Amino acid sequence: MKYSNDMIKSITLYILEKIEQGRGNVARATADAFDMSLNTAHKYVGLLLKDGIINKSKRDSYALAQKKYEYKFTRGDRAFESDTYAYDICVEDKISSLGENIKHIWTYAISEMVNNVIEHSNADNMYVTVLQNYLKTSVIVTDDGVGIFNKIKSHFNLPSLDEAICELFKGKLTTDDSNHSGEGIFFTSKMMDSFWIRSDEKIFAVSKFEPDILSDIGGTKSGTQVFMSLSNFSKKSAKEIFDAYSDTDGSFNTTRVPLKNAFDSAPISRSQAKRLCNRLESFEEVILDFLDIEWMGQGFAHQLFVVFAKAHPSVILKPINMSDGVLKMYNHVTKTV
Numbered sequence: 001m002k003y004s005n006d007m008i009k010s011i012t013l014y015i016l017e018k019i020e021q022g023r024g025n026v027a028r029a030t031a032d033a034f035d036m037s038l039n040t041a042h043k044y045v046g047l048l049l050k051d052g053i054i055n056k057s058k059r060d061s062y063a064l065a066q067k068k069y070e071y072k073f074t075r076g077d078r079a080f081e082s083d084t085y086a087y088d089i090c091v092e093d094k095i096s097s098l099g100e101n102i103k104h105i106w107t108y109a110i111s112e113m114v115n116n117v118i119e120h121s122n123a124d125n126m127y128v129t130v131l132q133n134y135l136k137t138s139v140i141v142t143d144d145g146v147g148i149f150n151k152i153k154s155h156f157n158l159p160s161l162d163e164a165i166c167e168l169f170k171g172k173l174t175t176d177d178s179n180h181s182g183e184g185i186f187f188t189s190k191m192m193d194s195f196w197i198r199s200d201e202k203i204f205a206v207s208k209f210e211p212d213i214l215s216d217i218g219g220t221k222s223g224t225q226v227f228m229s230l231s232n233f234s235k236k237s238a239k240e241i242f243d244a245y246s247d248t249d250g251s252f253n254t255t256r257v258p259l260k261n262a263f264d265s266a267p268i269s270r271s272q273a274k275r276l277c278n279r280l281e282s283f284e285e286v287i288l289d290f291l292d293i294e295w296m297g298q299g300f301a302h303q304l305f306v307v308f309a310k311a312h313p314s315v316i317l318k319p320i321n322m323s324d325g326v327l328k329m330y331n332h333v334t335k336t337v
Contacts, residue, residue: 007034011044013233016135019054019062026062053134064133069094071128079126083115086141090128095137101237105191105230106139108238112184113141113226121145123223136193138229147199148224163275165204166257168197186255190241194229206258253284260292268297273304280308285316295325301333 003011011034018026031041045062048054054062071090073079079086087110095103117126123145131138152164168185189195189206196205244254257276259267267273280286288304290296309317322330 008044010034012048013135015045015048016054016064020064020135024061064135066131066133069130069132073126073128075124079114080118083111083118086110086114086126086128090130091137091139094130094132095232098137098232099234102230102232102234104238105234105236106137109188109191109228110139110141112188113228116148116184116226117141117143117145117224120148120151121224132232134232136229136231138194138227140225140227142223142225144223147222148197149200149202149204161200161202165202166275167278168204187238187241188228190244191236191238192228192230193234194227196227197224198227199224254287255280255283255285256287256289258289258291260289266293266295266297267300270299270303273300273308277304277308281312281315283315285318288317288319289321290319290323290326291321293326294323296329298329298333301329305330305334 011030014033015026015030018029023029027038027041027045030036030044031038034041045054049056049062052065055065056062069090071086073086079089084107087107091106091110095106114126117123121143123143125144127140127142129140129142131140149161149164152158152167153161156164156167158164158167185197192206194206196203198204267276305317305319309315319326319330
């Protein structure tokens with residue numbers, strides 16, 4: 001049977017995704033999924049081997065072929081004078097064949113993260129690592145300067161590094177508001193498939209990651225490390241991400257706070273709620289994501305949904321993914337409002 005180009009692309013991506021997931025006997029799984037003969041499935045696996053897209057480690061076991069590129073820049077280099085230079089040198093040629101939407105995202109993301117190193121880190125050195133296989137491109141930007149969480153903690157006189165991380169989730173956070181909007185990390189994290197910042201033995205992540213993913217990257221005891229990863233076939237665009245969190249005049253007025261990332265355990269106290277509410281009045285809508293939160297304390301709920309809500313009626317608090325326990329407490333504190 002002769003397959004269309006679209007079908008061949010689907011078969012190829014299916015095989016590669018199964019390999020990335022560590023699936024064994026990929027040819028058999030492909031044959032079953034696409035109702036083709038086992039010989040035909042082996043042919044497509046063989047073509048990927050021939051093209052160097054995958055490597056064979058043992059019988060019926062494969063791995064995606066990955067290229068790694070490493071760069072070092074020292075303060076005084078051009079990379080510390082232009083926030084687009086690192087993109088031009090390190091990334092541009094590697095994504096030249098990808099979609100324009102992907103190029104726009106990487107241009108924005110690299111320039112924003114490099115600008116943070118130039119303007120805020122006080123670093124002497126910056127390291128850029130690019131990891132690329134057929135499915136995705138990952139970029140790691142590491143510096144040896146002042147750790148980002150400690151800098152935020154000190155600048156805003158916060159009680160802990162965890163509070164600094166919580167502030168990052170909201171967006172609109174900068175230690176130099178006369179020159180920066182504080183939107184770069186927020187929007188970059190939304191554009192990427194995977195995004196995290198590691199500094200001072202703490203991690204800020206858009207979602208939770210398994211330990212083996214982090215161990216592949218290597219750590220940093222000082223400075224800051226930013227990891228970004230995006231599918232080479234992504235359909236998302238920078239514009240749609242900006243539009244999702246902006247109003248008609250382009251203002252950044254919506255934020256989303258994942259509670260499971262902001263707190264190590266169930267949110268209980270008024271003091272936790274007060275810390276969470278810090279700067280929320282600068283947004284028009286706040287999406288509070290209670291995913292994986294089983295319950296919340298009465299003091300926390302009352303401070304957030306009653307006290308703060310009454311004090312800032314123009315701010316829309318939108319709780320989502322509420323479990324039965326969270327919903328029960330939410331209804332309890334708001335029923336008399």
